[in-house]
Amino acid sequence: MIETHIELLSSFCDGAVVDPDRLAAALADPRARDALVDFARLRAAVASSHPLPDSLERLRPAAVRRPQLRAALAGAAAMLVLVALTFAMLPRGWFIRDEADGPPPPARVIRYEPGVDWGPEHR
């Protein structure tokens, strides 16, 4: 029964419409009254706030969201990604010419053998 009185008072504090007779009965319950006082304290604690100091009075207001600017930024980011991908797909030799022109390290080294597969050229 105590729990019911407390719940009724909680609902009343939250703005619900309650049965006056049942409210009266709840208020007659000492433990329910204590709970009501606790509700009041809790609300006071939540609602109370100190005023801002003078130094913060001129805080710039929150930036207004501008959809056009956001779209432009997204477009620019997409362009950057596209350019980066394009460059990544281009032949490497376009950018690192010296390295591209140099031979790779050979996996094997062989030799034309004179008298075997190398001989005088006839002209």
Next chain:
Amino acid sequence: MRRRHGNHAVALAAVIGAFAPGAAAQDRPSSGPTLEVHIRTLKHAGGTGMSGWGRNPLVTGTPVAWFLTAGSVNPADMTVCGGGVGETGALGDKLSRNSFVWDVRMLPSKYENGTVTVDLEWARYRTDTPGRPSAEGKATLSLREGDRQPIDFVHGEIGSRGCAEDAAIVEVGTGYAEDRQLAQSILQYDVWLKHQGAGGQTVTKRFTAMGAQGADVAFAFTPLQFQVSQDAPDNAAYDVFTTVQGTIKGRLLPNGRLSVSVDTSRRDGLGPRSGGAGAGWSGNTGRKLLDIAPDEAIEIELPAPRGTSRTSALKGAAASRGAGSAPAPTQAVSTVDGRLVIDHALFFQGQRTSLIVQVKPARQ
């Protein structure tokens, strides 16, 4: 096997299946080196009339034989108009329907480093003198892939029907039947010429090209130039030039690897400093066959030349080459009897010239 007459290619049913998966060809490889015969006629007014060819897989120890014919339009006229190549039939039957019949037989005895050694026997018969060959030959040939060797040439009559072709040429040769799945492959070739001087300095030149499967791709580099110190103030300014060029040919194999042949020639000699490589040079050539993975780089060292290059030490004189009969020089560069002499072995001592080859299938 097929023949062509004018612009029309006519397949011979008896031999068209040489590389086709028919019943008669099931035991034949689908790709690989081949032995070939060719016949073509020459027009009076210039150009080629009829051309035909026959092709069989090259299998060491397995003989191949063809009949080549010319003058089928009217055999009695002894012209060369009309004809072709076939594997089957009898000589007598062929002679009854053609003015000229060649019986060509080849027996490959060795296939090594891309070169086949083949025993050749051939005979030419005429329908107006049947029963004995009017010409014949026998030889042992060494043929590289793609080589052709003319073996006979015969003149024909104009004939009653005004044959516009007056001669026929018969050739034997070698070729290669490409794998059907890979025949359309395109390969990318990267070839570097690298020269390391005696002091360790390196000069590198690069060649890049693409080519079809099994097609020759010629490569060449601008000559390497080596300064020659002059012995006398009135010497003309000559340098030693090294020219490297050649042909590279690759095939993508079914296992993903590449079969590559590299034919290289290296010429070294004197030339005017301002005029590039001159007439005086010593040339060597060679072929390497490689089995490589795509993108695998192989370095092939080119042996330094031997012999000498010599020229007049006076301005305006032409260079010459060869060992000659003059005494061997003891210095890399010397002047002997008014001639500038380069001893190649001494001149290139401590230096190293090589090719680095890299092949891969080109991206689609």
